[in-house]
Amino acid sequence: MLPAPVEQLITELSKLPGIGRRSAQRIAFHLLRRPREETQQLAQAIVDVKERIRFCERCFNYSEEELCSFCRDARRDQSLICVVEEPNDIIPIEKGGDYRGLYHVLGGALSPLDGVDPEHLRIRELLARVGEGGVEEVIIATNPNTSGESTALYIADLLREKVKVTRLASGLPVGADLEYADEATVSRALSGRREL
Amino acid sequence: MLPAPVEQLITELSKLPGIGRRSAQRIAFHLLRRPREETQQLAQAIVDVKERIRFCERCFNYSEEELCSFCRDARRDQSLICVVEEPNDIIPIEKGGDYRGLYHVLGGALSPLDGVDPEHLRIRELLARVGEGGVEEVIIATNPNTSGESTALYIADLLREKVKVTRLASGLPVGADLEYADEATVSRALSGRREL
Numbered sequence: 353m354l355p356a357p358v359e360q361l362i363t364e365l366s367k368l369p370g371i372g373r374r375s376a377q378r379i380a381f382h383l384l385r386r387p388r389e390e391t392q393q394l395a396q397a398i399v400d401v402k403e404r405i406r407f408c409e410r411c412f413n414y415s416e417e418e419l420c421s422f423c424r425d426a427r428r429d430q431s432l433i434c435v436v437e438e439p440n441d442i443i444p445i446e447k448g449g450d451y452r453g454l455y456h457v458l459g460g461a462l463s464p465l466d467g468v469d470p471e472h473l474r475i476r477e478l479l480a481r482v483g484e485g486g487v488e489e490v491i492i493a494t495n496p497n498t499s500g501e502s503t504a505l506y507i508a509d510l511l512r513e514k515v516k517v518t519r520l521a522s523g524l525p526v527g528a529d530l531e532y533a534d535e536a537t538v539s540r541a542l543s544g545r546r547e548l
Numbered sequence: 549m550l551p552a553p554v555e556q557l558i559t560e561l562s563k564l565p566g567i568g569r570r571s572a573q574r575i576a577f578h579l580l581r582r583p584r585e586e587t588q589q590l591a592q593a594i595v596d597v598k599e600r601i602r603f604c605e606r607c608f609n610y611s612e613e614e615l616c617s618f619c620r621d622a623r624r625d626q627s628l629i630c631v632v633e634e635p636n637d638i639i640p641i642e643k644g645g646d647y648r649g650l651y652h653v654l655g656g657a658l659s660p661l662d663g664v665d666p667e668h669l670r671i672r673e674l675l676a677r678v679g680e681g682g683v684e685e686v687i688i689a690t691n692p693n694t695s696g697e698s699t700a701l702y703i704a705d706l707l708r709e710k711v712k713v714t715r716l717a718s719g720l721p722v723g724a725d726l727e728y729a730d731e732a733t734v735s736r737a738l739s740g741r742r743e744l
Contacts, residue, residue, distance in 0.1 A: 353642050355612045357600045361593040367586070369578050370571055380597065381636040382565050384610060388598050390563070395594040397557040401576065402584050404553045414580060416551045440577040446549050 412457040412474050414439045422454055429453040431488040437461050437495060461499040462506055482515050489516040496522045608653040608670050610635045618651055625649040627684040633657050657695040658702055678711050685712040692718045
């Protein structure tokens with residue numbers, strides 16, 4: 353019913369996260385109505401992001417240059433490394449504004465059932481960074497779920513002898529309602545309780 | 549904080565309907581993770597849709613050729629024209645599966661406050677189509693809102709002498725709950741009541 357190029361665009365848009373067939377259709381018709389320069393900018397931005405972005409050679413964050421903006425920034429605390437699963441996990445930590453150290457992006461979390469073993473993550477590279485010296489603390493900020501926790505434990509076992517290893521606190525989110533919190537979170541908040 | 553090409557992509561994605569900054573960020577990081585061929589297909593689909601799609605010369609629906617698939621289809625009832633505001637309004641009508649006539653896409657609805665006057669819509673072209681003869685009924689399927697209604701009345705006044713002009717029924721949607729229907733819809737459903 354729809355011309356082939358429109359169908360094709362809807363198919364491609366439907367592959368994006370959070371975009372169903374209906375949203376894809378809405379976006380496709382929106383693009384058809386917009387001036388060509390604007391749609392060209394979107395297409396170019398998609399091409400550019402793949403052509404110009406690579407991994408930082410030290411921390412494996414996304415970067416336009418050999419080293420990412422954090423690794424290039426001499427004002428960041430070089431003795432602190434925060435370990436995250438993916439580059440986008442850096443965003444909420446930076447938004448907090450309290451952390452001034454460096455990062456290390458693993459590229460995922462251990463999940464043997466999905467075929468993700470230690471050699472698939474940048475764990476060796478993390479050990480090498482710590483081995484170079486100057487690092488005093490490694491903060492493990494993998495996700496508070498099964499694979500994130502096992503990744504945290506695995507890395508902690510490897511590093512504990514060489515450096516202080518910490519883990520982000522797990523518990524009730526700020527502003528949350530205890531009544532609606534899930535059991536796992538409440539149980540974690542209880543075991544991690546602090547004296548006031 | 550994010551590399552410029554990533555920021556640029558997020559900005560472009562945020563311009564799409566229904567995509568906020570957060571969804572745009574999620575889509576951008578998704579594209580960064582996908583293989584280049586896949587993102588290239590998306591970029592190409594966006595470029596193609598603008599390069600290969602034009603307006604049907606007869607009904608102003610989107611088309612790859614001079615005439616759209618409906619206007620080219622000799623099996624469609626050539627004596628019926630359904631008038632819609634935008635090409636995407638054709639989709640729900642075709643999905644219904646009952647309509648077998650042709651279409652005419654106005655390219656919007658009258659809205660003098662927004663500077664949309666009759667000459668900005670394909671009304672002249674509709675009159676010309678009717679003038680060529682062979683059309684027995686024009687079904688006006690503009691949206692059931694203020695500008696859609698005034699567009700319907702405007703067109704009906706121009707065509708009433710030459711051809712039968714009808715309007716899609718307005719009333720309670722199938723499966724709706726009377727209790728939750730808005731007053732305008734109930735009032736329309738009442739005035740349009742039919743004998744059983």
